[in-house]
Amino acid sequence: MQTLNWQDAVGMLQAIAKAIITSKPLLTDVDAKIGDGDHGIGMAKGMQKALDKLALLPNDSNVYGVFAAFGKAMLLSMGGASGVIFSSMFLDGAKEQPATEALNAPSFATMMAKGLQSIQARGKASIGDKTMVDALSPAVDAMIAFADDGYATMLRAAEKAAAEGVASTKAMVARFGRAKSLMERAIGFQDAGATSVHIMFAAMADYAESH
Amino acid sequence: MQTLNWQDAVGMLQAIAKAIITSKPLLTDVDAKIGDGDHGIGMAKGMQKALDKLALLPNDSNVYGVFAAFGKAMLLSMGGASGVIFSSMFLDGAKEQPATEALNAPSFATMMAKGLQSIQARGKASIGDKTMVDALSPAVDAMIAFADDGYATMLRAAEKAAAEGVASTKAMVARFGRAKSLMERAIGFQDAGATSVHIMFAAMADYAESH
Amino acid sequence: MYKKIINDPDHVVEELLEGFIAAHARYYEPVPGVNGVLLRQRRISKVTLVVGGGSGHEPMFAGFVGRGLADAAACGNVFASPDPGTICEVATAAHGGQGILFLYGNYAGDNLNFDLAEEMLGEEGIATAHVRVNDDCASAPKDRMDDRRGIAGDLFAIKIAGAACDAGLPLAQVKAVTEQALANLRSIGLATAPGRIPGAASPTFTLDADEIEYGLGIHGEPGIQRSKLASADALTTRLYAQIVADMPLSAGDEVCVLVNGLGSTPAMELYIVYRKLKAMLETDGVRIHGAEIGSYCTSMEMGGFSISLLKLDAQLKRYYDAPCYSPYYAKEGL
């Protein structure tokens, strides 16, 4: 996969959605440890709505439109912190972009970097705060670093970076979300949102490698 | 023990009260099977109040007064079906009786028979209805039959009759109390109130045999 | 021993009432020496309504002492009728001179104790009468109405009786109106989890992970069938069918509805039940005049719910619509 066209975008986002829906129990368990145990439910619901949206989306060839629609469907169906945060990941980097029929890897990386920026602007979380930013930020860095090597390489690198990010959250005290009231008691547990980010990048990397 | 004086009456009623208090968990379990599981709690509470009453009772030598005071303390502290029913057992046969310093076995049997009568007048239960009457009625019959053989023999006979009465309730469908809505599902379980009656007679028989 | 936020299991009722009367001191006063709750601003030129029964069903009974509701409540130990002394003290303190109607659930214990209290009050020349709530149509067949237990429908019985007292009816008529309410009232419930009596070592019954007790009583008395859990809609359909088999409803009838939680069941689930019940009533052409959804008559953390239907006639509707106020049941005038 050299560039991402409308079909690819739909396929890749479908793969993300299915991976998250399959991981619903895992995400819920992870969130239950130090949060309120609903992360899997909210994410799966948002992904289902986004899948429904994709199924009805008219093919206008604009790749950004697919990401924006996917994010918007999440935003208007999920609620919760993750609704705004995770929808921004797809929506905020894609909205108001000029229509494109084929997205190359560097543009994709730029889109995701904008999403991350917006997430940090809204949520105020930085690296080390035990949130999904701890997975997304290194994943975006990796994408930028490997953008010239094409989708498969770039996304696998991002997936690995996200995995390391997830692992890094275990040692952290939370500064955002429900886990922050736990203070030191949160140490030893990974962040639920970061876990979702990793699952998403794994799905993207798999998709890119097989398409 | 040929006749029962004030001290004996207090001692015997104390023995009854302690036996019931000790059996609280058993009675509660029995009631839980087909009733609401509070029989042990109510009985133990009434017995504690009756014990407290006995501890403060001035010795006016009147034996009937001891039984009436015991029954009254139960009536005013227990509530529940068993409050009225079980207090009647002691109160209704003893109240409005001429003062007596020594109660012989036949008079004791008569007192208990009056109590039974009153219980049946109030509660409308007959033999076979799966209530405490199924233990008390044969016990009273046995007391009357053995009244001339003195307290020990009379009360042991009553205790045995009560035990058989308890056993007989297992085969019955309940017509009173909370178990009646169970219909056939009550079969196989003994009645809680009958169980209490047997415990009381066992305590009385033990007391008579050792005094 | 199950976790309870209490001090001493033998004193839960005294402490509960102390807290209850203090928290709502604007409305209530205690009855010295016994477990009772008395309305402060009770009217005297009307029949006095005294309710009562075992504790552990909070807010039933004390929570329905109020303007347009009961004048006083006599409170027994957990799941045990109050004793006759308590009933007499409470009734005497509340009595406004026009006689007393006792309204309580039809249980052996309550019947015996309230009867004894009525005897004692009669000896003092106080006119009394009683109505025994027997709304639970799962507790005995229709030809044995006198054997049926009272459950959450008590709420409607108190509402109607209280309004009838306030309307100035004499004792015999208040009793007649209340009996008419009961003739038109049916309830049935089911449990998903048992109650926990303070001080008791084990719950009032046990259920497997997928089991419910269908038709059970509010003290954990076993019901008419141990069934499997089903969807809210399926359970509601079954309960509704059982009520209308017992008290037929026709198109054009008007009813009041109560969906009562037994203690630990979230309001969320009660509303999901109501949603289905309403749909079925609408299908049958029955109009819902009023709906109460909440845990009004509980059973010590029991899980589950009951449904009650009160079929209205012109008179019952008028009394149902009368305003009332207690901390647990407030109705604005219409």
Added chain:
Amino acid sequence: MYKKIINDPDHVVEELLEGFIAAHARYYEPVPGVNGVLLRQRRISKVTLVVGGGSGHEPMFAGFVGRGLADAAACGNVFASPDPGTICEVATAAHGGQGILFLYGNYAGDNLNFDLAEEMLGEEGIATAHVRVNDDCASAPKDRMDDRRGIAGDLFAIKIAGAACDAGLPLAQVKAVTEQALANLRSIGLATAPGRIPGAASPTFTLDADEIEYGLGIHGEPGIQRSKLASADALTTRLYAQIVADMPLSAGDEVCVLVNGLGSTPAMELYIVYRKLKAMLETDGVRIHGAEIGSYCTSMEMGGFSISLLKLDAQLKRYYDAPCYSPYYAKEGL
């Protein structure tokens, strides 16, 4: 899967609201297409109060839409903030033209979604403001007030804000009064048993037979300490001490008190807690002006309770005393 009386875990909120609005149709109307509750007879010449948050805390939030209370509630999924689209729809439907105050618990999710909604409304020229309830003094130290969660004290915040709106104050002043209420409001709770989210395979946490979670949040967020169960009096003493360490009270102060059940805890236990709390306040010379005892802000069958204290000043007292009516919170005028 825990026993729930539901149909489909993915549709509990829709079905709950359908039942809720139908049951209280005299007072409420739906907001087409989204999960919201709108007061029917809302006044238009005043600031509009919109509350909201995750579902699963019933009767909070929708149950406090009413006369003298909130004008509308935006309802999220169980334990998840409503999305910005829902908030906008609800707010727009409720808006009376004098601006909107959003009042909700201080959680990351709610903050993000309500902020986005305010952005969207601002683009349409609607004046908005928000106050985030942060009464839980166990959720962060005093120097990090902005990190504290909102729990049951929400009830008092809604009461005061609703009365301030009704008094005709402009938006900025309604906000200021509500902030003053929060400055004077502290809560803390403990759990004896976890909540159960519909569709979740396991409870929100687990506790040993003699354990409690002290200081926990209303979504089952772990508290500040896992402790042993103790007597009601001992637990209440500990919670009270923690509140007054955070918000000192002096002899002569007046407070309103809320003892809130988290779901499955019987009213009996809440009143036993109140009894002790009252005794301690009296010892400290603090006057109790009003007391609410009940399960107002629940957590899906969670066992346990919280205590909230609202320290009154003349203004807060006046707004607290204003009459209000919702099916869950009715106050007669004084």
